[in-house]
Amino acid sequence: MQEQNVRICKGPGCKAWSSDQIARELLEIGEALDLEQLKVCRVPCMKVCGGGASFRVNAKSAIIKLKEVDDVLNVLGIREGAVTCQA
Numbered sequence: 892m893q894e895q896n897v898r899i900c901k902g903p904g905c906k907a908w909s910s911d912q913i914a915r916e917l918l919e920i921g922e923a924l925d926l927e928q929l930k931v932c933r934v935p936c937m938k939v940c941g942g943g944a945s946f947r948v949n950a951k952s953a954i955i956k957l958k959e960v961d962d963v964l965n966v967l968g969i970r971e972g973a974v975t976c977q978a
């Protein structure tokens with residue numbers, strides 16, 4: 892996996908779409924899979940509020956709207972089944 896700089900909006904509109912939870916889960920998945928190339932950064936409002944949490948991979952890519960963390964995994968090409976829950 893190439894280095895991926897993931898930016899997730901922390902503005903109020905995106906928090907309403909669970910951007911905090913999505914960012915937290917993405918960090919946990921990155922740690923569980925030992926993905927050192929995955930950098931998660933919270934950023935202020937990206938000025939495209941509504942319809943999901945705003946998310947961007949690397950600086951020049953398009954902004955994507957997320958509704959759950961699985962959307963991020965699909966965008967980054969991380970297989971959903973690769974993560975197991977250890978309680």
Ligand code: FES
Nearest residue numbers: 900902904905937
């Ligand atoms: S609050 Fe996230 S784009 Fe505006």
